[in-house]
Amino acid sequence: MSILVVGSVAFDNIATPSGKAENVLGGSATYFSLAASYFTDVRVVAVVGEDFTAEHENILRKRGVDTRGIEHAKGKTFRWGGQYLENLNEAKTDFTELNVFEKFQPRIPAGYQDSSVLFLGNIHPSLQAAVRLEMPDVKLTGGDTMNFWITGANAELRETLRLVNILLINDGEAKMLAKESNLPRAAQKVLALGPQALVIKHGEYGATIFFREGAFGIGTHPFRAPALPIDEVKDPTGAGDSFAGGFMGYIASQEEINREVIKRALFYGGVMGSFAVERFGTERLQSLTRGEIDARFQVFRELTHLE
Amino acid sequence: MSILVVGSVAFDNIATPSGKAENVLGGSATYFSLAASYFTDVRVVAVVGEDFTAEHENILRKRGVDTRGIEHAKGKTFRWGGQYLENLNEAKTDFTELNVFEKFQPRIPAGYQDSSVLFLGNIHPSLQAAVRLEMPDVKLTGGDTMNFWITGANAELRETLRLVNILLINDGEAKMLAKESNLPRAAQKVLALGPQALVIKHGEYGATIFFREGAFGIGTHPFRAPALPIDEVKDPTGAGDSFAGGFMGYIASQEEINREVIKRALFYGGVMGSFAVERFGTERLQSLTRGEIDARFQVFRELTHLE
Numbered sequence: 001m002s003i004l005v006v007g008s009v010a011f012d013n014i015a016t017p018s019g020k021a022e023n024v025l026g027g028s029a030t031y032f033s034l035a036a037s038y039f040t041d042v043r044v045v046a047v048v049g050e051d052f053t054a055e056h057e058n059i060l061r062k063r064g065v066d067t068r069g070i071e072h073a074k075g076k077t078f079r080w081g082g083q084y085l086e087n088l089n090e091a092k093t094d095f096t097e098l099n100v101f102e103k104f105q106p107r108i109p110a111g112y113q114d115s116s117v118l119f120l121g122n123i124h125p126s127l128q129a130a131v132r133l134e135m136p137d138v139k140l141t142g143g144d145t146m147n148f149w150i151t152g153a154n155a156e157l158r159e160t161l162r163l164v165n166i167l168l169i170n171d172g173e174a175k176m177l178a179k180e181s182n183l184p185r186a187a188q189k190v191l192a193l194g195p196q197a198l199v200i201k202h203g204e205y206g207a208t209i210f211f212r213e214g215a216f217g218i219g220t221h222p223f224r225a226p227a228l229p230i231d232e233v234k235d236p237t238g239a240g241d242s243f244a245g246g247f248m249g250y251i252a253s254q255e256e257i258n259r260e261v262i263k264r265a266l267f268y269g270g271v272m273g274s275f276a277v278e279r280f281g282t283e284r285l286q287s288l289t290r291g292e293i294d295a296r297f298q299v300f301r302e303l304t305h306l307e
Numbered sequence: 308m309s310i311l312v313v314g315s316v317a318f319d320n321i322a323t324p325s326g327k328a329e330n331v332l333g334g335s336a337t338y339f340s341l342a343a344s345y346f347t348d349v350r351v352v353a354v355v356g357e358d359f360t361a362e363h364e365n366i367l368r369k370r371g372v373d374t375r376g377i378e379h380a381k382g383k384t385f386r387w388g389g390q391y392l393e394n395l396n397e398a399k400t401d402f403t404e405l406n407v408f409e410k411f412q413p414r415i416p417a418g419y420q421d422s423s424v425l426f427l428g429n430i431h432p433s434l435q436a437a438v439r440l441e442m443p444d445v446k447l448t449g450g451d452t453m454n455f456w457i458t459g460a461n462a463e464l465r466e467t468l469r470l471v472n473i474l475l476i477n478d479g480e481a482k483m484l485a486k487e488s489n490l491p492r493a494a495q496k497v498l499a500l501g502p503q504a505l506v507i508k509h510g511e512y513g514a515t516i517f518f519r520e521g522a523f524g525i526g527t528h529p530f531r532a533p534a535l536p537i538d539e540v541k542d543p544t545g546a547g548d549s550f551a552g553g554f555m556g557y558i559a560s561q562e563e564i565n566r567e568v569i570k571r572a573l574f575y576g577g578v579m580g581s582f583a584v585e586r587f588g589t590e591r592l593q594s595l596t597r598g599e600i601d602a603r604f605q606v607f608r609e610l611t612h613l614e
Contacts, residue, residue, distance in 0.1 A: 221609065
């Protein structure tokens with residue numbers, strides 16, 4: 001099944017304890033697409049400026065990503081600069097230049113209408129909702145959000161959450177959205193807002209999925225996938241989007257959604273996130289093989305597997 | 308195989324978002340003993356004051372814990388008061404009264420000499436080393452420590468670490484001890500100080516065990532056990548000691564140490580930690596059944612198990 005992702009394409013300036021990189025291609029749609037491309041067909045809806053060249057587009061096209069939905073607008077592409085200090089889970093933003101992203105109105109090419117799975121990357125909740133409503137036939141919708149929208153566009157976000165089947169956010173976002181510091185209780189409150197399932201990403205500790213009563217007909221027991229302890233995290237940027245790409249991509253590659261598929265998807269999410277952080281920007285995600293991915297999947301599985 | 312534990316017995320005043328409790332029996336040796344008592348015979352070496360009554364001792368004895376090694380000294384038992392705010396992983400200490408603990412010189416009853424497994428609870432590293440040297444025949448030694456000793460008795464701690472087979476500490480302690488913020492790299496540095504294996508406890512995210520080359524002849528791949536997401540954490544006090552009790556207790560109950568035993572022990576550690584936090588003090592650890600423990604072990608297993 002094809003996945004359509006709507007999100008940001010950006011150029012990032014990144015500083016981490018391992019080094020620096022400037023003007024590297026990034027953005028939620030970019031990381032998501034590359035990660036998902038190892039599992040299924042991916043189509044992107046995003047906006048870029050005049051500084052986004054054919055060379056940049058080729059990074060996506062080489063991975064078979066359908067870029068017809070990338071709108072080329074006058075001006076500069078969205079730019080973000082940030083640094084990670086000792087705590088690699090948290091970025092300190094140096095600057096955000098929205099540029100062409102400021103007036104982004106997602107337009108979905110006619111050829112994308114038969115997409116079965118939709119992923120609403122981290123953009124304004126009203127835009128997420130608009131995209132979802134333009135895709136009435138999708139079978140499964142995943143979504144992301146962040147503290148900026150939780151506080152700044154809460155009412156719109158709540159509307160969007162009614163349209164999302166699986167929400168993927170991190171611990172801090174889940175607690176903020178639910179106004180509840182206990183994670184399982186926070187999960188129940190978020191699920192009450194609409195999603196059938198909630199994936200909470202724990203960074204280096206993996207991720208847990210919680211289910212609403214009756215969701216997908218697969219029971220309500222939570223499931224947790226570990227993350228591989230990585231010797232060197234070079235650049236955490238995009239880890240969450242890469243996780244989402246692996247998770248949604250694997251689900252889209254399967255005939256049906258059952259408990260085992262969702263469990264494996266959670267592991268694949270962790271696998272793709274762990275690859276993403278090994279190099280700056282999207283470098284590692286550009287040249288993986290399915291063999292490398294499945295080998296790491298087995299390492300993850302062994303990491304917690306009891307006979 | 309019998310376990311001998313040396314550590315603290317204390318009376319705690321605890322405040323958490325769920326409530327308050329005063330003068331509840333606590334201390335590392337207490338939590339450890341109760342948790343380990345569901346797996347094997349446990350013997351305690353500790354010191355208490357005149358405020359420690361037969362009723363308190365009965366809490367341990369009812370669980371079959373051998374209390375002959377608890378020395379009754381003149382004065383008051385060690386007392387600690389602390390509170391947990393929204394972040395339940397971190398206690399704010401209100402007061403520490405060492406009392407009889409200040410001059411604690413562990414004395415090991417002759418009847419304890421045949422103990423096969425030793426656990427050095429969180430006391431001064433020099434006392435830990437002295438106990439270990441008085442028990443030349445133990446087959447396996449586990450140990451704990453904390454930031455207070457890492458900074459305040461670093462040289463002594465390094466001596467002790469050469470005598471410990473398995474060290475159990477949390478993320479922050481591992482990073483502080485190794486002076487390294489990346490967890491797998493921190494683990495390697497700690498293992499270079501002596502232990503064959505290092506268990507790093509991640510609170511609600513479970514625990515990971517790292518192995519030194521050649522340790523126990525079972526390979527060097529790390530293993531991670533998740534923690535159950537708990538709906539209500541009433542009181543995190545003693546979670547780490549209860550983890551250690553479940554982990555060491557399960558190992559002591561087995562004929563030999565192999566990879567599968569250590570993996571299961573890591574799960575049992577998480578199980579006992581998760582029970583400990585459900586009630587204030589040691590209440591929940593006093594009245595468990597092995598059936599309840601094994602049922603939760605299965606829930607933990609299912610939490611991350613792929614077919």
